[in-house]
Amino acid sequence: MVERPGRLDGRSTIVSGGADGCGAAAARLFAGEGARVAIVDRQVSKGEALAAEIRAGGGEAIFAEADVSKRDAVEAAVAAATSAFGPPTALFNHAGSIVVKPFLETTDEEYDWLMDVNVRSMFLMTRAVLPGMIEAGGGSIVCTSSISAVAATPAEVLYDTTKGAVHMFARAIGVEFRDRNVRCNAVCPGFIATAHGNREVELLSGFGVDASEAAIRAAQGRMCRPEEVASAALFLLSDEASFVNGAHLFVDNAFTAI
Numbered sequence: 334m335v336e337r338p339g340r341l342d343g344r345s346t347i348v349s350g351g352a353d354g355c356g357a358a359a360a361r362l363f364a365g366e367g368a369r370v371a372i373v374d375r376q377v378s379k380g381e382a383l384a385a386e387i388r389a390g391g392g393e394a395i396f397a398e399a400d401v402s403k404r405d406a407v408e409a410a411v412a413a414a415t416s417a418f419g420p421p422t423a424l425f426n427h428a429g430s431i432v433v434k435p436f437l438e439t440t441d442e443e444y445d446w447l448m449d450v451n452v453r454s455m456f457l458m459t460r461a462v463l464p465g466m467i468e469a470g471g472g473s474i475v476c477t478s479s480i481s482a483v484a485a486t487p488a489e490v491l492y493d494t495t496k497g498a499v500h501m502f503a504r505a506i507g508v509e510f511r512d513r514n515v516r517c518n519a520v521c522p523g524f525i526a527t528a529h530g531n532r533e534v535e536l537l538s539g540f541g542v543d544a545s546e547a548a549i550r551a552a553q554g555r556m557c558r559p560e561e562v563a564s565a566a567l568f569l570l571s572d573e574a575s576f577v578n579g580a581h582l583f584v585d586n587a588f589t590a591i
Contacts, residue, residue, distance in 0.1 A: 339367025340571040344472075345418035347411070349373045349401050349458055350428030352380035354527035355477070358559035359425055359566050364392035366567060368423065371414030372396045373458075393418070401428045402449035404457055411461040420465030422472030423570045426455040429477060429495075431529065433536035436490040444491055451495035455502055459517075463510065471514025473570045476503040477562075478519040480585050488540045500581060507579030516578040518569045523585030524549050526556035553588040 346363050350356040352374035364370045364387045372394060374380045380396040387394035397413040399406035414421055429451045432443050455476050466472040481493045482500040503519035510517065524530055524544075537544040549556060565584045568574055583589050 339365070340567060340573065341423060342367030344368050344423045345371070345414060345421045346423040346425070346570075347371045347373055347414050347421045347458070347462065348425045348427060349399075349454065350477075351425070352376040352383055352396075354529055355522070355525060355559040355562040356425070356427040357383055359427065359563040360394065361387065362560070362563045362567055363423070363425075363570075364390075364394055366571075369393040369418040370395075371410070371417065371421070373399050373401060373410045373414075374428070375400055401454035401458055407454075407457040407461050411458070411465075415465060420469045421462050422466055422469050424458065424462050424466075424472070424474045425566050425570065426458050426474065426476040427566075428454050428458075431489070431533055431536075432491045433488050433533060433540065434491075435488050435540060439491055447491050447495055448498075451492075452498045452502070455499060459502075459506060463515065466515060467510070467513045472516075473574075474503075474506065474515065474517040475566045475569045476517070476519045477566075478503065478521045478581065480521055480523045480583065480588050482519075482521060482581075484589055486537070487542050488537060503581070504579040511578055516569075516574070518574070518577060518580045518582060520562060520565045520569060521581050521583045521585065521589075522562045523553045523557050523583075523588040525559060525562060527559055530556065552591070553586040555586075557584060557586070 346368040351372035384394040384396040397410040399410040478499040479496040482496040506517035534544045
């Protein structure tokens with residue numbers, strides 16, 4: 334029997350925010366599907382350990398340290414990925430964070446910081462990758478949005494706003510670059526069982542928002558697993574989604590359908 338090639342076989346791939354959580358799950362999954370993975374993150378020890386783990390398992394991976402809200406750091410990381418594996422033709426814009434706080438208590442500094450981490454990072458990463466991707470004949474980009482782009486939550490006005498921007502960013506990139514064989518889509522998870530997701534639940538509960546196990550079970554059945562987000566991103570990056578462009582794929586077990 335002929336072995337099926339991986340869905341990202343041989344593709345130079347970048348995962349931002351790839352050292353932990355859903356990003357790490359994606360890096361492992363993509364490498365298992367034949368991708369040559371550049372993990373971009375600020376968490377050096379975790380990123381280097383993950384790249385070593387992938388290599389030890391027979392995959393190809395490097396780690397590039399970068400604060401993806403900084404242009405010079407992003408351009409250096411993309412240059413390292415290109416030097417190692419060629420121009421990236423798959424990009425998972427996953428890096429992001431959260432601010433949970435009543436709106437009237439939020440600060441200008443928190444607004445600037447979260448917009449930089451969640452939105453500016455995708456702008457910088459995508460802009461740095463696109464020229465090489467286009468020259469290579471095209472590729473695919475996936476941005477991590479959220480149910481929070483369309484389902485507002487108390488104490489998450491800043492976070493909801495950033496994810497709304499990510500939602501439209503993915504769609505607009507898809508429209509502008511489809512004639513150059515570049516697709517861009519967003520994956521939109523519900524509450525996820527990661528350190529980030531657990532922290533969000535804890536903070537919401539502290540501000541009196543019902544984020545209890547029972548409330549999450551009623552909204553989406555259970556917490557989403559990181560691997561489920563990674564699998565959705567893999568589909569959107571792969572040729573299986575060759576005519577999917579400018580779309581928002583919700584990974585929320587009908588949270589936003591109720």
